[in-house]
Amino acid sequence: MTDPLTAPPVLRGNFAFFFDLDGTLAEIKPHPDQVTLPEPVRITLYQLAQQQDGALALISGRSMSELDALAAPYHFPLAGVHGAERRDIRDQLHRVTLPEAQAAALYQWLSDRMAPLAGSEVENKGMAFALHYRLAPQHQQAIEKLAQEAVSRFPGLALQPGKCVVEIKPEGISKGAAVAAFMQEAPFQGRQPVFVGDDLTDEAGFEAVNAAGGISVKVGQGETQAHWRLANVADTHQWLFQIAQLHALTDRRESYESPDRGI
Numbered sequence: 725m726t727d728p729l730t731a732p733p734v735l736r737g738n739f740a741f742f743f744d745l746d747g748t749l750a751e752i753k754p755h756p757d758q759v760t761l762p763e764p765v766r767i768t769l770y771q772l773a774q775q776q777d778g779a780l781a782l783i784s785g786r787s788m789s790e791l792d793a794l795a796a797p798y799h800f801p802l803a804g805v806h807g808a809e810r811r812d813i814r815d816q817l818h819r820v821t822l823p824e825a826q827a828a829a830l831y832q833w834l835s836d837r838m839a840p841l842a843g844s845e846v847e848n849k850g851m852a853f854a855l856h857y858r859l860a861p862q863h864q865q866a867i868e869k870l871a872q873e874a875v876s877r878f879p880g881l882a883l884q885p886g887k888c889v890v891e892i893k894p895e896g897i898s899k900g901a902a903v904a905a906f907m908q909e910a911p912f913q914g915r916q917p918v919f920v921g922d923d924l925t926d927e928a929g930f931e932a933v934n935a936a937g938g939i940s941v942k943v944g945q946g947e948t949q950a951h952w953r954l955a956n957v958a959d960t961h962q963w964l965f966q967i968a969q970l971h972a973l974t975d976r977r978e979s980y981e982s983p984d985r986g987i
Contacts, residue, residue, distance in 0.1 A: 729953035732941050734966045739939075740912040741772060741780040742903055742929065744921035745791065747887065748943045749782075751957050754858060756786070756847075761794045765961055768968045770798045775971040778813050779911045783899050785884075785891060785925055787849055806884060806893055806925060807902030808851045812909055820894050821851045822880075830878050830892070837870055851894060858888035886925045900928030907936065920960065921950075 746752055749769075750759050773780040781801040782791050788804035788811055803810045810818040822830075827850065834846045834853055843860025844867060846853060855867045871890040875881045884891040884898075903919060906912045917938035919929040930940035930949040942950035943960050954960050 729942065729948075729950070731954060731959070732939060732952035732963065734963070734970055735918065735939070736967075736970055738915045739776055739779065740907065740915040740917045741776060742783050742906070742917065742919045742933075743769070743780075744899075744923065744926050744929075744943075745782055745784045745786060745794065747922035748920055748926075748957065748960060750794070752887065756790075759794070762961075765964070766795055766798055768961075768964050769795070769800070771968045771972070772964065773798075773800060775968065776915070777911045779915055781906055781912075783807070783902050783919075783921075783929065785854065785886065785889075801906065803899065803902035803906070805849050805852045806891070806897055806899055807905075808849075808893060808897045810902055810905060812906070813911060818905070819851070820897055822894060826878060827851070830874065830881075833877070834870070834874060834892075838867070841866060852897075853892045855890045855892070856888065861888065864888075884925055886923050891925075898928035899926060900930075900932035903929050903932045920954075 743749055746759060749765055750761050753759050769780065781803060782795065783803040784791055785806050786804055788802045788809050791802050791804055801811055801813050808820045831848050831853060838844050838846050838855065841860060841863040844863050845856040847856060855871055857863050857867050868890055871883055871892055874892055875883055880895055881892050882895045884893055903917060907917055917933045917936050919933040920941040920943065921929055922943035927949055933940045934949060934951065939952065940950040941952045941954060942948040943954045944956060954963060
């Protein structure tokens with residue numbers, strides 16, 4: 725879907741919320757270790773989760789351990805590495821892994837070939853590998869070609885392009901598949917899904933949510949399958965604050981008007 729897309733409404737009702745992190749809830753930084761999730765945003769995510777009986781998950785290319793560190797002290801359902809690892813509401817873990825020998829051989833192969841590309845970096849996520857070139861955009865074409873060669877040499881892998889990164893991951897893994905898995909489970913099941921993301925990696929999430937009659941929200945510019953758009957991370961924060969406040973006001977009003985309330 726192309727522009728113009730408008731900002732999503734302030735939602736009220738029973739929803740299942742899914743959020744990307746970098747570029748959606750947190751500003752993108754030159755290096756992933758520099759990214760933080762502001763405290764008011766963490767608190768608001770917790771409030772939204774409470775209001776929706778726990779139906780809120782973070783879905784990211786980051787590992788779950790990174791997501792937990794960024795969201796601390798709060799503990800949410802997660803899908804890390806684009807869904808290759810997932811933690812449900814009961815804290816049960818679901819993982820897709822590469823054979824140990826294959827992962828080691830691929831990491832060595834990538835490291836050897838990226839070493840001459842100054843400013844680039846290969847990130848080993850265990851079951852996936854991210855080839856970063858944010859600090860070396862002149863190497864984009866070389867890294868994309870290298871990633872294509874990697875999936876040709878090593879079976880069972882697929883490419884996932886993103887902002888200044890190309891990821892190599894197991895086939896069949898996507899944020900859309902992660903959303904679909906959560907939607908089969910309590911407390912997400914039976915709710916209208918909402919997915920908010922900013923990158924090419926989030927398009928699979930938008931597709932899954934659209935197919936389920938949900939609400940897909942693109943953060944930032946660019947062509948997208950999403951039906952709504954927020955201009956930037958700051959607008960995303962403001963939208964979340966408004967939703968949480970609306971639910972809090974509604975809950976207080978219903979409690980006040982209830983004939984069973986205490987005197």
